[in-house]
Amino acid sequence: MSTFKPSDAAVPVIDLLPALAGGDAAERVAAQIRQACEDIGFFYIANHGVDAGVIREAFAKNREFHALPLDRKMQVKRNRFHRGYTPVAGYTLKSTSRFAPAARPNQLEAFTVRHELAPDDPDLLSGNPLQGPNVWPEDYPEFKPAVQAYERELRALGMRLVGLMSRAIGAGPDYLAQFFHKPITSLRMIHYPPQPAPEEGSFGISPHTDLGFLTILAQDSVGGLEIQAKDGQWLQAPYREGTFVINIGDALARWTNDRYVSTAHRVLNRSPDRDRYSIAYFFDPSPDAVIECFEAFVDGRDSRYPPIRYGEYIAARMEANYAG
Ligand SMILES: O=C(O)CCC(=O)C(=O)O
Ligand SMILES: [Fe+2]
Numbered sequence: 001m002s003t004f005k006p007s008d009a010a011v012p013v014i015d016l017l018p019a020l021a022g023g024d025a026a027e028r029v030a031a032q033i034r035q036a037c038e039d040i041g042f043f044y045i046a047n048h049g050v051d052a053g054v055i056r057e058a059f060a061k062n063r064e065f066h067a068l069p070l071d072r073k074m075q076v077k078r079n080r081f082h083r084g085y086t087p088v089a090g091y092t093l094k095s096t097s098r099f100a101p102a103a104r105p106n107q108l109e110a111f112t113v114r115h116e117l118a119p120d121d122p123d124l125l126s127g128n129p130l131q132g133p134n135v136w137p138e139d140y141p142e143f144k145p146a147v148q149a150y151e152r153e154l155r156a157l158g159m160r161l162v163g164l165m166s167r168a169i170g171a172g173p174d175y176l177a178q179f180f181h182k183p184i185t186s187l188r189m190i191h192y193p194p195q196p197a198p199e200e201g202s203f204g205i206s207p208h209t210d211l212g213f214l215t216i217l218a219q220d221s222v223g224g225l226e227i228q229a230k231d232g233q234w235l236q237a238p239y240r241e242g243t244f245v246i247n248i249g250d251a252l253a254r255w256t257n258d259r260y261v262s263t264a265h266r267v268l269n270r271s272p273d274r275d276r277y278s279i280a281y282f283f284d285p286s287p288d289a290v291i292e293c294f295e296a297f298v299d300g301r302d303s304r305y306p307p308i309r310y311g312e313y314i315a316a317r318m319e320a321n322y323a324g
Contacts (some may be wrong), residue, residue, distance in 0.1 A: 009106060009234050011227065012036050017047035019164060020056065022173075024262045030167035037168065037248055037256075041263035042227050049160070050153045052242075055218060058150035060188070061143050063276045065111055069295040072137065077172040078112065081132025082186070082318065085111050088193065093206045093321060099264070102206035104199065113147055115185045123182065123287050128311050129318065130184060131287075134139030134268040136234070148287035150279070151187050154216055155300035158183065158283035161214055161246070169256065176182035184212070184314060187280060192224065192276040204267035204276070211317045212284035217245040222276035239267070246304050251313065254305050257297040 014036065019029040036043035067072070070087065078084040089105040113134050117124040124131045135146045157199070159180065166176035194202035204224060219225060219239055226234045229245075237245055253262035269276040292307035 002281055010040055010229060011042045011044060011237050011245075013044040013046055013155060013240065015046045016049070016160075017166075019160075023274070026164065026173070027167055030164050031087045033164055034168040039261075039262035040229065041253075041261035042237060042245065042247045042265075044240055044245055045161075046240075046243050048244055050157055050244075054149050054153050057146045058279055059218070059220065059277055061146040062111075062191065063275075064191040065137070065140070065143055065189065066109055066275075066277075068137070068140065072139065073109075073111075075205070075310065076111070076135045076137050078232075079132065080129065081114070082130060083112050083114050083132065084135040085109070090315050093208055096301055098152065099207050102203075103201035104203070104206070106205050107195055107198075107202060107269075108190050108204045109206050110188045112189075113151065113187045115164075115183060117182075123311070126311075127288070128287060129315055130311070139266075147189070151185075151281070154187070154281045154283070155183070157216060157244075158185070158214065158281070161216070163232075165214070165252075168273075169294055171294070175233075179285045182286040184284040184287060184310070186280075186284075188280045190278045192222075192267060192278070194269050194271045194273055194275060196270060196272040198268060198270075204269050207264050207266040207323075208260045209264050210247060210282065211251065211314060211321070212249040213252045213255075214283045215249060216281045216283060217278060218245070219232060219278040220276060222269060222271050222274045224267050224269045224271070224276055226266050226268070226279075226280065230261070234266075243277055249282070250317070251291055251310065253293060255291050255297075257293040257299075257301070257305070259297050285310040303319065 014032045018025040061130045076084045078086050088109045092105040093102040104180045161178050162176045169171055221239045222240050225237045226239050248260050250262045253260050289310040290307050293303035
């Protein structure tokens with residue numbers, strides 16, 4: 001049963017339930033996704049099929065993990081493969097496609113888990129900085145299974161969205177799957193302490209665009225996510241029960257020759273006393289996927305971007321964003 005009415009808000013709510021039937025019903029859902037990707041680059045999904053208990057449990061673990069003493073969290077501090085714990089103010093965004101380096105470090109702490117590869121996987125041995133082992137808190141054994149259960153569900157949802165995105169670009173349901181047989185993923189369990197009186201230029205996360213294909217975000221009811229409309233205005237993307245927020249990243253914008261927009265966003269937890277928790281899942285193509293503007297989006301115009309392998313693209317973008 002769909003519990004969501006069509007929304008006339010700037011960020012639409014798209015009900016995925018009809019897509020399960022496939023065929024024309026799925027095409028109609030894909031058309032809504034296409035519209036949202038062209039207009040604002042953000043949408044909510046409802047009836048997404050992810051078990052509510054798994055989401056609740058992941059949020060409980062997010063809260064518990066960040067409540068551990070700092071020295072315990074620092075035992076799993078981020079390794080050179082961008083996995084593990086980053087403390088509050090642990091990094092400042094350096095460069096994104098659109099913004100000058102941020103004035104102040106992000107007022108968030110996060111624990112990151114990425115896709116795992118078999119020890120003999122050639123991609124693991126390739127030296128790509130995103131391929132490597134995860135780290136887990138050893139003295140907090142309940143954490144790992146809850147995070148992994150959430151990740152499994154989100155990975156399945158990511159693949160469903162790849163099918164719908166494939167229809168949205170007019171290529172039929174299966175076309176994009178070939179680029180996702182070994183998706184590069186990143187799951188970030190984020191905690192934003194309250195900033196009721198932020199210093200000028202201080203954010204939970206500074207304005208940025210995401211780098212990859214799709215981001216699937218679960219947020220709590222504290223709020224504070226803002227997105228930048230095409231006219232430059234910042235709009236709230238409030239919590240909506242039972243939904244995820246989806247946004248497209250720079251790689252999908254590039255793939256569509258910038259027809260789909262990779263929209264800037266930021267977070268500021270203005271609450272006087274409530275901590276904000278969110279879980280962001282970045283679902284991106286395989287390292288060997290060649291990102292070359294889709295025919296249909298070149299459409300007689302010049303393609304703005306040369307083809308690039310996703311693994312190389314993302315490593316270079318990560319380097320530029322987080323260097324220093
Ligand atoms: O926590 C949020 O609401 C957004 C996080 C985000 O934009 C990111 O991690 O890229
Ligand atoms: Fe983001």
